[in-house]
Amino acid sequence: MDHIHDTAEIAPDTAPDGLAVARTQIESGLNFLFLAAFPLLLWVFQDSFAGIATAIALLWVYSLALRLIAAGQQIHHDYDHADVARAPRVPRKVIGAILIGLVVLVLAGHKYDNLWIPGLTGVLATGLALAAFGADPMRDKGSERARRQATLDSVETSLASLTDRVAALDDATLTLKVEAARRLVLGPMRRVSGNPGTVERLDRPARRVVEIMEHEIDRLEAAWNAQGHVFARRRFLAKLDVMTDSFETFAMQNGIRGSRDAFERQADKLIDRMPRESAA
Known part of the structure; x- marks a missing residue:
């Protein structure tokens, strides 16, 4: 593992079992979030090939967003339990939140003729995702x-x-x-x-x-x-x-x-x- 780059150095007194439990909880929560939001993709399912292709693409982007957030949450958890750690080079949670906003924007775009309402809902979705999961660590930890x-x-x-x-x-x-x-x-x-x-x-x-x-x-x-x-x-x-x-x-x-x-x-x-x- 690249511990000091995109993951944190774990403090000696941190229990590995505790980390494993926390990571399992993160995975379970995001899997539930994926299933809860899945019906929204039915909005874009149509009899046309374009509608089906759009739904599949959105499903892939949404899944990628949740994987990025899950990885970011694990890194952040390791960071919090480390005495010495570097901030991640790739802001995974921020990118994941932006992708969720993009999915919401496209979904809303199928229901409105103008762009400002879909744009507003996309920005709101990104903000809610960041509020729910937080941003990635921005500063290195330790001297x-x-x-x-x-x-x-x-x-x-x-x-x-x-x-x-x-x-x-x-x-x-x-x-x-x-x-x-x-x-x-x-x-x-x-x-x-x-x-x-x-x-x-x-x-x-x-x-x-x-x-x-x-x-x-x-x-x-x-x-x-x-x-x-x-x-x-x-x-x-x-x-x-x-x-x-x-x-x-x-x-x-x-x-x-x-x-x-x-x-x-x-x-x-x-x-x-x-x-x-x-x-x-």
Whole structure:
């Protein structure tokens, strides 16, 4: 998850079960709202193809509006329960409210010859939706330093968990490789922890590395005791090399030099030689 961008960092004392219950309530309420407003679409159903097409389009727009509001409500809930969070980049609830107003405008337009009454009802519907669900958070929460630390802590925790999973496979080469990848990702982020702009640029690729590593480790664990164990191991190592090289290149392009020192490069060479020397 992109926790610090469009969702909030959850405070440690927040109960996950409570969040799940709140999100279920949000979904249930908006589903009920969808069913309650569905008969209004019968207004535009006619025997003509245009009437049916309009009704289907409005149904899709209305459903999209409710999905946006639901996502915005979840993000806002996480934001309220977080000590450190960024305001969402996309104002989902506002966009959803505007779409609801658009649906009402089109529905009213089928019943009035002029536009000012449908326009007024559309604006009123948007205002009522905003009054019911509220606007999206507009300001970042917590100090800039705390947000940078939250970003680093989140990536570090995720990478530590993935490293432990690989270590549990009891393969020294894999463990050393994953540990080296963890240091390579965290090193640049720690070096620029005092530079908000650079931390922001590194956050997304670092989280992408975590996401891909998690997926590949899932595949590795699934194949570990199967017949394709050797191929799965080789595939994991190859993808790990590509990911770390890409991240290192990106870091250097953003002005972070020396993200991997000579010792680490020498260690990589030794690790690469280990399987060949063992076979010999």
